[in-house]
Amino acid sequence: MTSRRDFIQKLSTGIALPGLVGFAPAKEHISQKIDQNLSGEDFWSQVRAQFPLTKDRVYMNNGTFGPAPYPVQKALESSLLEINTSGEYGSIDRERELLATFLGTKTSELSLTHNTTEGINIMAWGVSLEKGDEVIVTDQDHVGNAVPWLNRAKIDGVVLKVFSPAVTQAENLQLIQSLVTPKTKVIAIPHVTCTTGLVFPIKEISEFARSRGIITAIDGAHGAGIFDLDLGKLGCDLYAGCCHKWLLGPSGTAFLYVREGILDQIRPLHIGAGGDTGWDLFSNPPVLAGYVATAHRFDYGTQSTSLMKGVSAAAAFHLEIGKEKIESRVRELNQYVFDGLTDLKDRLDILSPVEAQSRIAMVTFRPKNTTYQAVGAELGKRGFRIRQVPEGRVDGIRISTHIYNSKAEIDQFLRVLLETLG
Numbered sequence: 001m002t003s004r005r006d007f008i009q010k011l012s013t014g015i016a017l018p019g020l021v022g023f024a025p026a027k028e029h030i031s032q033k034i035d036q037n038l039s040g041e042d043f044w045s046q047v048r049a050q051f052p053l054t055k056d057r058v059y060m061n062n063g064t065f066g067p068a069p070y071p072v073q074k075a076l077e078s079s080l081l082e083i084n085t086s087g088e089y090g091s092i093d094r095e096r097e098l099l100a101t102f103l104g105t106k107t108s109e110l111s112l113t114h115n116t117t118e119g120i121n122i123m124a125w126g127v128s129l130e131k132g133d134e135v136i137v138t139d140q141d142h143v144g145n146a147v148p149w150l151n152r153a154k155i156d157g158v159v160l161k162v163f164s165p166a167v168t169q170a171e172n173l174q175l176i177q178s179l180v181t182p183k184t185k186v187i188a189i190p191h192v193t194c195t196t197g198l199v200f201p202i203k204e205i206s207e208f209a210r211s212r213g214i215i216t217a218i219d220g221a222h223g224a225g226i227f228d229l230d231l232g233k234l235g236c237d238l239y240a241g242c243c244h245k246w247l248l249g250p251s252g253t254a255f256l257y258v259r260e261g262i263l264d265q266i267r268p269l270h271i272g273a274g275g276d277t278g279w280d281l282f283s284n285p286p287v288l289a290g291y292v293a294t295a296h297r298f299d300y301g302t303q304s305t306s307l308m309k310g311v312s313a314a315a316a317f318h319l320e321i322g323k324e325k326i327e328s329r330v331r332e333l334n335q336y337v338f339d340g341l342t343d344l345k346d347r348l349d350i351l352s353p354v355e356a357q358s359r360i361a362m363v364t365f366r367p368k369n370t371t372y373q374a375v376g377a378e379l380g381k382r383g384f385r386i387r388q389v390p391e392g393r394v395d396g397i398r399i400s401t402h403i404y405n406s407k408a409e410i411d412q413f414l415r416v417l418l419e420t421l422g
Contacts, residue, residue, distance in 0.1 A: 034320050037050035044406065046347065047321060050180035051258040051404045057383040058409045063194065063222060063362050064387055066248040068093040068314065075313035076250060079306035095308035102315040103241070104230030109263075111298035112308070116221040117144035119240025122298050123217040124148040127186055128164075135186040136179050139164050140392040142194040145219040149188055159183070165193065167353045169201040176205055184216045191239075192222035195392040196352045197334075197362025197400070206235035208398030215262065221245060224255075225314075226330045226361045228323040230330035237262045246330075246361065246402065249314035250307045258295040272300030286323055330361050333410065337363045340414040347421040351396050352412060364389055366396040367421055378420045384413055 035046060050069040053059055059067065083089050092112060101105070113119045129152065137149055153160050157405045161179055166172050176187060180269050189264050192199050206216045216236040223229055223239070225246025231239055231417040239257040243249035258266060268275060268291055275297040280291035291297040318326060341350050341363060351364045372395050376388040379397070387398040401410070 006265065017297070023362065024380075025270065028062050029187050035134045040260070043172050044171060044403065048338055048404045050317070052420055053404060057385055058405075058413060059385045060399050060401055060405065060409075060413065061385045061387045062246060062402040063197070063398060064245070065251070066225065066245045066402065067404070068248050068250060068310065069317055069404075071317050072249060072313045074080070076306055076310045078392060079309040081354065083306060090305035092303045092305055092308045095305075095312045098312045098315060099243075099308075101225060102319070103255070103257070104232045105257055106232075106260065108294035109231075109260055111258060111295040112303055113240070113254040114252050115144075115244075115254045116219065116240050116242045117148070119254060120145050120217075120219060121148045122256055122270070123238045123240060123266070124152045124188070125269050126298075127215055127217065128267065129156060129158050129185055132159060132183060133163050133185045134159045134181060134183045135188050136184060138162065138190065138193065140193040140198070140394075141190060142219065142221065142391070144221065145190060165198050167198075168355045169199070169204075169358055172198075172358075173201050173204050173208070177208060180212060180214065184212070184214055186217055188217040188219070190219040190222070191227075192360060192362070193392075195221065195389050195394045195398070196364045196396075197359055197398070198353055200337050203233070203235050206237070210235070210237075214267070220257075222361065224325065225318065226327060227298065228327045230306075231257045238266070243311045243314065247311070247314050248317065248402075251310050252304070252308050252311040256295065256298055258298065263293075263295065265274045266298075268297045270300050271297060275300055321403070327360075328373045328402070331356070331359075331401055333405055333407070334359055334361055334363060336407055336410055337399050337401060340410060341365050344418060344421065347418075351394060361402065362398055362400040364394060364396045364398045366394070369421070372397050375417075380412075382416045382420070384416065 027346045038046060051067055052070060079315065096110060096112060097107045100110045135149055135158055137146065149160060152158050163175060163179060166175050184248060187205060189200055191202055202218060209216045215238065217238040220239045220241035222245065222305050223247060224241045224243065227293050237259045241255050243253035243255065244251045275292055277291065277292060280287045307407060335356065338359065347369065348365045348367050350368055352359055352362065366372055376386060376397050379386050387400065388399045389396050
């Protein structure tokens with residue numbers, strides 16, 4: 001058994017992690033203000049300099065995890081030091097307000113969660129459903145959206161109507177409309193699929209659903225931080241989002257949007273401090289008076305002030321660059337990857353949509369003459385962090401790029417991919 005002294009010594013000297021041997025830690029960095037006078041690749045090069053990402057490999061897996069820039073890390077460090085120095089652990093009220101403003105929603109409509117899956121579970125169990133009621137889902141769902149709804153179906157006899165997405169936004173709207181019956185109560189789909197990066201027309205789907213009295217419960221893991229997202233204008237009823245992917249915030253931070261008009265239709269099956277309007281264990285019988293008249297009833301237990309400070313810093317980082325500019329850049333890089341892969345169409349099949357508005361940040365392909373596992377493993381050896389996608393029977397390789405990536409990195413990737421495919 002490792003002694004306490006050995007343990008402390010390891011903490012002080014650092015422990016080599018599997019797969020990261022040889023990677024140098026980031027040097028101390030002082031964040032610089034973004035110079036809006038720069039343009040083109042010069043502008044995005046200075047953005048890249050705000051990230052501690054190693055240059056020993058090319059990171060193309062933001063769809064799984066978004067590395068935080070220096071301002072986020074600085075905010076985390078400063079908050080942790082302040083809290084652990086003073087013993088005052090602060091409040092997340094201001095951070096909630098800032099995040100709500102960033103997302104285009106009211107503070108009262110925003111619950112703070114710890115990951116997208118937590119928000120989806122609140123949605124899946126909060127909606128009042130009876131045996132035989134129908135919920136529309138896709139066969140390309142992430143486990144975090146699929147399993148909560150499968151669990152609800154398993155326990156309560158809810159019927160899941162599963163469909164395979166089409167390749168255009170118009171077709172997907174028509175497809176969902178064709179699946180609706182008088183028993184349809186919820187449309188529970190991703191904003192962007194994790195498998196091929198397909199973007200659903202959520203605004204149009206939400207308008208249709210509301211006209212039929214159907215609740216829209218959106219898996220928004222891939223939303224905040226790439227779209228110039230405005231939840232008020234998007235029009236859905238429920239949206240479970242994430243702060244540690246495209247928003248580039250700390251892991252363990254997320255949110256649940258609950259449209260004001262739908263609040264009382266969502267049962268708070270979990271509740272804690274701040275979610276109630278009063279309780280009394282000394283009365284006979286004991287009493288829970290009710291729930292607060294906001295979505296705050298859904299965020300229960302201790303919240304980390306430091307993590308939320310990191311989220312605020314991430315939102316500020318995006319705003320300094322410009323949300324619209326970020327979405328434009330993300331789409332530009334996505335198209336650049338797509339076009340490069342198209343040039344290799346004799347060696348691979350592109351599984352993501354051709355229609356530009358049905359893509360935003362991820363492209364998935366499948367090799368023709370070898371396995372995706374073999375290609376993925378070789379790309380990893382050659383210094384590229386990508387994502388293999390076995391889900392949804394895709395059996396492909398996903399490339400997800402963000403504002404820290406460059407066209408030069410994509411060119412490098414395409415050259416190595418060509419060599420790997422043979």
